[in-house]
Amino acid sequence: MTLKSIFSLPEWQQAILSGVLLGIAFQPWHLGWLAWIGFIPLFHIWLHGNVKDNFIFGCLFGLTQNFIAVYWIGFNSGASVGVVLLSLVAAVIYLALFWGVVGLIIGFLPNKSQWGIVLLPFLIVTMEWVRSFGPLGFPWINLALTQSEYIFLTQIGEITGPYGISFWIIAINTLIYLGIIRENMLRETMIAVLVLLIGLSIAGWGRLHSISHPHRKIKVAIVQPNVDPNSKWDEKDRIIALMDSLHQAAVDLNPDIVLFPETAVPAYLRLNSRVRKMLQARVDQTGIPLLTGTVDRKIEDGKRYYYNSAIWLSPDSDYEMYAKVHLVPFAEYDLLPFLFHPLRWLNLNIERGSFRAGKEYKVFEWDGVRFSVLICYESSLPKIVRRFIGEGAEILMIEANDGWLGNTAGPYQHFELARLRAIENRVPVLRSANTGISGVIRPDGTVQKKVPLGKQAVFIEQISIGKPGSFYSRYGDVFAAFCFVTSCVLVILSWQKK
Structure with missing residues (x-):
């Protein structure tokens, strides 16, 4: 079976496959790299689906991914089995709705194959940012958590917070997806992925070794x-x-x-x-x-x-x-x-x-x-x-x-x-x-x-x-806000260019 043959599976199976891969990436099994490829089946559905189907399959992905990622909510020994299972179900459904909305927005685009690929990294960062608001905010489940062991790749967090890490995870998924569906671009897209990962690693390595070691x-x-x-x-x-x-x-x-x-x-x-x-x-x-x-x-x-x-x-x-x-x-x-x-x-x-x-x-x-x-x-x-x-x-x-x-x-x-x-x-x-x-x-x-x-x-x-603080400490979620504004601009442009 080739990677492209996965797209011949029923859409619901592709959504569940993406959910399983992402859910596993959140486990303490040193498999965070699965997040680099886990979205590919879901993105294929979204870039070829309508508004209704995108919402449904986005929710199905979210239900699967979040159930695997935060299953531990249902193991809280401080309450009865009924209460903790109800808490788990409610949390998983709530979190799944955010992915449904992302799929809905992609389905709303007039030329999904063109604008959707560009929009996805910005839109998913926007979703994570919005999901952090209010008493039900849950940034625990941000994609950055899957990469915490890759210490060179996460140093960008001092500038962008967790959202920059989510951005490059989605960017890698979109690049690999492009290489799969456009076989003449496979070499170029894989080179781009390697350049991105190596560039982040070198920058992270350099930043890691530039941090001073205070005497206090x-x-x-x-x-x-x-x-x-x-x-x-x-x-x-x-x-x-x-x-x-x-x-x-x-x-x-x-x-x-x-x-x-x-x-x-x-x-x-x-x-x-x-x-x-x-x-x-x-x-x-x-x-x-x-x-x-x-x-x-x-x-x-x-x-x-x-x-x-x-x-x-x-x-x-x-x-x-x-x-x-x-x-x-x-x-x-x-x-x-x-x-x-x-x-x-x-x-x-x-x-x-x-x-x-x-x-x-x-x-x-x-x-x-x-x-x-x-x-x-x-x-x-x-x-x-x-x-x-x-x-x-x-x-x-x-x-x-x-x-x-x-x-x-x-x-x-x-x-x-x-x-x-x-x-x-x-x-x-x-x-x-x-x-x-x-x-x-x-x-x-x-x-x-x-x-x-x-x-x-x-x-x-x-x-x-030492002296604590960083760009992110001082200026907060400016990168996430930038992604929100960019998402709005891209959606508007997609309809103007229709």
């Missing part, structure tokens, strides 16, 4: 307790004793800072003075501060609200707090509680639907070093990371609890997203995850230290601190 350094001890999140609040005394012993093990390494994961201790540390004073006593005794995740509770307007927070305990000082600014809909709060309130069935001792987002982009400071903390899902959101860098953070610390997802692709994808954020903002990223994956990522995206899933660990790493 700080040592951080990171704790991965490996605690089952489903039993943490049922075994408070045991978990508090465990975290106390891990805290001691961390300070024995003589770091400058100790980092705990999200909701590391089953206590409301701001309100529970007994447990907070226990931690504070060791901080005061050793002179080594602690940053740990915690749940906070406040009474506002006569109603009880909860905050997914981090608390900073420094020697002989009052505590400081950060509250997560972007909550996960249907996981930390109900988006439409008056219609649908599934969080009441979650396995936790608080009313999850009453979580409230924080408002302050907090920057902590210790020994002249300024740093911020991202809580779990926040590390998947480029705009939030940029905001912390803009506020002056020189290090980003991530507190996560991926234990709910078990040994699925979710925790692996979450770690790789941190690598993209490091590149985009040229900032060191430190990650403490309850059950893993914890580690340290340099500003160039290379991994300095990585602790696997399901292992209890306390480790120390020396972090080099």
